[in-house]
Amino acid sequence: MFTELWLHPALILIVGALILPLVKGVARKPFLMLVPVLAFAAVLLMEQGTYGVFPFLDWNLTFGRVDKLSLVFAYIMTLMCIIGTLFGLHVENDYEYMAAWFYVAGSLGVIFAGDFLVLFLFWEVMAFSSVFLVWFRGRQQSLAAGYRYLLVHTAGGLALLAGIVLQYQATGDLSFNLLDVSNPTLALYLILIGFILNAAAPPFHAWLPDAYSEATVSGAVFMCAFTTKTAVYALARGFAGMEILIALGVMMTLYGVIYATLENDGRRLLSYHVISQVGFMVAGIGIGTELAINGACAHAFAHILYKALLFMGVGSVLYMTGKSKLTELGGLYKKMPLAFLFTLIGGLSISGFPLLSGFVSKSMIIAGGFDDHLYWAAFLMMLASVGTFLSVGLKMTYFIWFGKNNCSQETWDKAADPPMHMNYAMGFTAFLCFFIGVYTPYLYNMLPYAVEYRPYTAYHLAEVIQILLFTALAFFLVVKKLAPKPMISLDVDWFYRMSGSVFKVTADRSMTYVNQWGQETLAEAIPHRLNRFFLEGPARLCLLVVKPIWQLTGVRIDGPDGAEHRFLETFSRSLFTIGSSAIFTVIVLLVLLYSIM
Amino acid sequence: MIVKFIDYLRDRLKLVIRLCFGVLVLLVLYDALLLDKSYAHTAAEKLPGFWSLFGFIACILLIVFAKLYGYLGIQTREDYYDR
Numbered sequence: 001m002f003t004e005l006w007l008h009p010a011l012i013l014i015v016g017a018l019i020l021p022l023v024k025g026v027a028r029k030p031f032l033m034l035v036p037v038l039a040f041a042a043v044l045l046m047e048q049g050t051y052g053v054f055p056f057l058d059w060n061l062t063f064g065r066v067d068k069l070s071l072v073f074a075y076i077m078t079l080m081c082i083i084g085t086l087f088g089l090h091v092e093n094d095y096e097y098m099a100a101w102f103y104v105a106g107s108l109g110v111i112f113a114g115d116f117l118v119l120f121l122f123w124e125v126m127a128f129s130s131v132f133l134v135w136f137r138g139r140q141q142s143l144a145a146g147y148r149y150l151l152v153h154t155a156g157g158l159a160l161l162a163g164i165v166l167q168y169q170a171t172g173d174l175s176f177n178l179l180d181v182s183n184p185t186l187a188l189y190l191i192l193i194g195f196i197l198n199a200a201a202p203p204f205h206a207w208l209p210d211a212y213s214e215a216t217v218s219g220a221v222f223m224c225a226f227t228t229k230t231a232v233y234a235l236a237r238g239f240a241g242m243e244i245l246i247a248l249g250v251m252m253t254l255y256g257v258i259y260a261t262l263e264n265d266g267r268r269l270l271s272y273h274v275i276s277q278v279g280f281m282v283a284g285i286g287i288g289t290e291l292a293i294n295g296a297c298a299h300a301f302a303h304i305l306y307k308a309l310l311f312m313g314v315g316s317v318l319y320m321t322g323k324s325k326l327t328e329l330g331g332l333y334k335k336m337p338l339a340f341l342f343t344l345i346g347g348l349s350i351s352g353f354p355l356l357s358g359f360v361s362k363s364m365i366i367a368g369g370f371d372d373h374l375y376w377a378a379f380l381m382m383l384a385s386v387g388t389f390l391s392v393g394l395k396m397t398y399f400i401w402f403g404k405n406n407c408s409q410e411t412w413d414k415a416a417d418p419p420m421h422m423n424y425a426m427g428f429t430a431f432l433c434f435f436i437g438v439y440t441p442y443l444y445n446m447l448p449y450a451v452e453y454r455p456y457t458a459y460h461l462a463e464v465i466q467i468l469l470f471t472a473l474a475f476f477l478v479v480k481k482l483a484p485k486p487m488i489s490l491d492v493d494w495f496y497r498m499s500g501s502v503f504k505v506t507a508d509r510s511m512t513y514v515n516q517w518g519q520e521t522l523a524e525a526i527p528h529r530l531n532r533f534f535l536e537g538p539a540r541l542c543l544l545v546v547k548p549i550w551q552l553t554g555v556r557i558d559g560p561d562g563a564e565h566r567f568l569e570t571f572s573r574s575l576f577t578i579g580s581s582a583i584f585t586v587i588v589l590l591v592l593l594y595s596i597m
Numbered sequence: 598m599i600v601k602f603i604d605y606l607r608d609r610l611k612l613v614i615r616l617c618f619g620v621l622v623l624l625v626l627y628d629a630l631l632l633d634k635s636y637a638h639t640a641a642e643k644l645p646g647f648w649s650l651f652g653f654i655a656c657i658l659l660i661v662f663a664k665l666y667g668y669l670g671i672q673t674r675e676d677y678y679d680r
Contacts, residue, residue: 261663262672337599370638378638386655459636462628463648469621470652478660487672497678 006051006064008112009039009078010105010122017101021094029089032097036085039108040078046071050114059174062114068448069297073111073233075446076301077104080225080308087312087425088218099132100222106130107226111233115174116164119234123160123194126227127153133219134211145214148493152197152207160194163187181242192239198231199282200275201248202255206493209259209271213324217315220267224274224311225304232281232300241288246369249286250380252279257387259491261395264484266314266324269396270307273350276384277303283381284365287372290449295364297447302357302436306349309429310392313343316418316426317400321411326396326484331405335415340401342426347397349433351389352464357436359464360443360455367453386471394475399484534581539571625649 016035023031048071051064081104085097106129109122127150134146166187168174179188197204208228212220239245256276263269277299284296316339317332318324333340345356352358362385369378407415417423436443444451475482543564547557555563606613629645637643644650 257659258663258666261659262667333603334600337603341599375639382651383655383659386652387659390656390659457636459632459634462624462632463642466624466628466646466648467652467655469624470649471656473617473621474653474656474660478657481664482660485672486675487667488675488677489667489671490673490677 006046007042008052008063008108009042009074010108010112012039012042013081013101013105013108017098017105020097020101032085032089033082035101036078036081036104039104040075040082043071043074043078046074052112053114056117059115059117061118062175063109063118064112065114066112068446069233069237070111072297072301072446072448073229074108076304077107077111077226077229080104080222080304083305083308083425083429084218084222084225086428087221087315087422089421090419091216091218093136096133096136096216096219099129099136100219102129103133103222103226107230110230113176116167116176117174119176120157120161120164123198124157126230127157130219130223130227131211133223134215136219137214137216139214142214145211148496149207149211151496152204156194156197156204159190159197163190163192163194166190176238178240179238181239184242192242195231195234195239196248196282198227199235199278200228200231201252201279201282202275203492205252205255205275206491208274209268209491210493212271212274213265213268217319220315221308221311224270224307228274228278229300229304232278232285232296235282235285236293236296240285240293242286245286246283246374246377247286249279249281249283250377250384252276252282253381253384254387255279257384257391259489260391261387261482262487262489263391264325264327264486264488266317266326266329266396266400267311269326269391270310270314273310273388273392274307276388277307277350279384280362280365280381283377284368287365287368287374287377289368289372291371291453292365292368294444294447294449294451294453295361295366295368298361298364298443299358301443301446302349302361302433305429305432305436306346306357309342309346309426309433310350312422312426312429313339313346314396314400316422317415319422320416320418321407321414323407323411325486326399327406327486328411329400329407330403331401331407332415333401335412336401336417338417338423339426340397342423342430343401344393344397345430345433347389347393349437351393351468352385353393353468354456354461354464355434355437357433357443359437360440361436363455363460363464364453382467386467389468389471390475394472395482398475398479404483534584535572536568538583539568542571543567621649 013035016031016038020031020035046066048066048068049064050062051066052062054061054063081101084100088096088100091097103126106122106124106126109125110119113119113122131146131150131153134142134149136142164174164187166185167179170185170187179191181188184192193204200208212223215223235245253276256272256274256279260269260272260276263272281296281299281303284292284299314324317329317336320336321329323329349356349358352362366378366381366385369375369381405412440455444453546567547564550557550563557563559565625646628647628649634643641647
């Protein structure tokens, strides 16, 4: 039942993905760009309203709930799909685009979903298509990381499904709107677990650095944008104002920053910053005021762009040199100046430098905290912003492009600015980071509530510039202490990675034991005993009777020619030995007869 | 062009560093003398150069905390999971 003609952008991407393998030759690259552009156009042309309602069993499934909240997320996600596809234009493997587009389609499906069933359907599409972006890297580690990713997301999906079922049982309503967050039930908590697992909130976060650092170069650019931000959308829709999210979000901002400061692998470092930045959004949603929700949406919007820019910058280093560890890079500004410039812009954006996107979005959330007198939350988020600049803007940028040159001769020879399409993708994204930072109405007019917030006040500028520049001062004073080390940091994936091997050893031992027991007892001992019983059983029964008689008469019993041995031998040759089975049969027949009578 | 510019700055590193220190000093002076602090959220922010101090201390604090956390056994050899 179409209320009016409405084209779901996810459908454009899915159809495009299915046609893609048929498009060959000169038409292929234009087609690759056309599909995401069409999806973006579909979002631009969309009017608010409810579309795509289909009756299914007892329910009405809503595929197209279009309002300001879903529009701002759909806008940035389809835009990101264009950027990601452009950046990955060198990829020959059609299936990688298909996986990426299905993944974006999953996100868009969730964003326009009006009820929990449709949401759950697309939620799973996301997990099962994005895992291929990890697997297509083709390394042994990627395969393992992909399976862990899938396992964790399946678990999260099940929690979500259980929550949905309980919610339906309790309320009889499947529609996805703001839940009753002041009286949380088990159903609500299960749905929340499903959502925050995708938002990578500790302790459900370890899948993110694990998978994103193992994904393909362009796959990681897609992944960093969609899963967590779709979860942010779902939280903003269903859990706005749930206080527990403030503490959770603030904890995320700091957790990600601490790990990023220790991290050696560039893409893992950025992954921890996804956790940290999503923490700001989660905290904003928890605060729940109009300003804070606006801030969370604005930050998601800005974050998708600058995080993609950072993943593209570090990804282009990986693409050109094959290395992403800080201990194997350094001094690259001479060889990759453009990639440096773009990554720097990304790094300054995420740190919230004035004139860049992070400045106008993150500050809304923190202002929301201050306005609500949540000083502890606001100050801790400020602390996390310091850490963001410290680890991305300063540490990562410095140790890849400046610092000690750790490149091997091979790495150094390979290093050069990436192909043009990558530069275009990065250049366009860097431009958007500036544009958002400079012309605030562009982003602010898209937000769900009317914005009265003004980021460019003298006080706010002085505050941010002081914090950032003095962070830089502290960094350069202790820069030697921060030199990267070839080490990894253990995270909570330790539990399932190690429990995996514990499980393997336990399963191995216990199964070997069961196997052995089966062999010895079931296959050998029991048939042997049964065999002996049927062969010798009647004879031994008779022996019980005759032995006392022999003992009385004084016959020699034991020994090779004793009475017992001769008796058994005679018995085994005599007619009686047909015996035991015949006796058995007779007994069974008698029992049958008796039961019939 | 970018490389040349960076090399130009690196050749005059001492001057660049002095300029940066100059900017920092000016910034603190601006905060202490000129800035209208009626927009401050808390009383603490009325201290001259509060946010400078905050940035500096927060940065050192985070580095120390992260390093300590790493030494507690969280940081380990790269082939840890390959056994």
